[in-house]
Amino acid sequence: MRYSTCVSIAEEGPAEMAKALRTALKKSDYAELRLDYLEPEDVPKMLKKAGTMLGHCICTLRPRIEGGRFPGTEKERRDILADISRYKPYLVDVEYDTIRKSPALRRRLGRKVLVSWHDFKGTPQTGMLRRRLRAMSAYSTHVKMVCTAKKPADSSRMLALYSDAGRTKLVAFAMGEQGKMSRLLCLYLGSPFTYVYVSRPTALGQFGLKEIGRYIA
Numbered sequence: 001m002r003y004s005t006c007v008s009i010a011e012e013g014p015a016e017m018a019k020a021l022r023t024a025l026k027k028s029d030y031a032e033l034r035l036d037y038l039e040p041e042d043v044p045k046m047l048k049k050a051g052t053m054l055g056h057c058i059c060t061l062r063p064r065i066e067g068g069r070f071p072g073t074e075k076e077r078r079d080i081l082a083d084i085s086r087y088k089p090y091l092v093d094v095e096y097d098t099i100r101k102s103p104a105l106r107r108r109l110g111r112k113v114l115v116s117w118h119d120f121k122g123t124p125q126t127g128m129l130r131r132r133l134r135a136m137s138a139y140s141t142h143v144k145m146v147c148t149a150k151k152p153a154d155s156s157r158m159l160a161l162y163s164d165a166g167r168t169k170l171v172a173f174a175m176g177e178q179g180k181m182s183r184l185l186c187l188y189l190g191s192p193f194t195y196v197y198v199s200r201p202t203a204l205g206q207f208g209l210k211e212i213g214r215y216i217a
């Protein structure tokens with residue numbers, strides 16, 4: 001079995017992001033473009049630059065309220081998300097709250113959506129996590145749940161979710177130093193990939209691409 005990585009790229013200009021993307025895809029199956037790090041008007045420029053590489057890209061436009069940098073309004077963000085999906089990337093990352101509240105956006109997005117949810121403060125109890133997984137799976141076959149581990153058992157609760165995933169392609173792990181190993185173990189439990197960085201981490205506890213290579217058997 002080969003395990004896949006997704007290099008998270010958070011550069012602040014389209015030229016830099018495109019360069020980082022070319023480098024990342026030499027060594028990684030997937031890359032995440034953190035398009036919220038760009039000026040909104042540069043997003044289409046970046047998507048054009050990415051060209052056929054987009055088939056390996058997860059496009060993310062995270063709002064500030066969910067830990068991202070997108071500066072505009074929710075309406076502007078939803079319009080850009082719908083535009084991004086027209087370029088047909090591998091997946092468009094859309095937050096659970098966004099997709100749940102916007103049937104209009106659901107109609108405009110293709111089927112290739114990664115429904116995501118983050119908890120930057122902690123890790124809820126198992127019952128809540130399971131209910132959330134079920135609710136998220138109603139919107140896509142690709143679901144991502146990322147919490148913050150304060151102690152090792154928090155990571156274990158995230159990893160236990162794989163036994164409830166069924167046909168859902170689940171990416172679930174915990175951020176933070178206490179969660180670091182869950183980023184590796186999720187691969188062995190069925191996660192389609194794990195997030196890594198090349199130049200600088202986009203989240204706490206992320207492995208570097210080279211570093212994780214030393215752990216993967």
Ligand SMILES: O=C1C[C@@](O)(C(=O)O)C[C@@H](O)[C@@H]1O
Nearest residue numbers: 008060146175195202203206
């Ligand atoms: O959701 C995720 C996962 C992540 O937060 C991480 O912890 O590696 C990094 C983000 O860029 C990405 O959108």
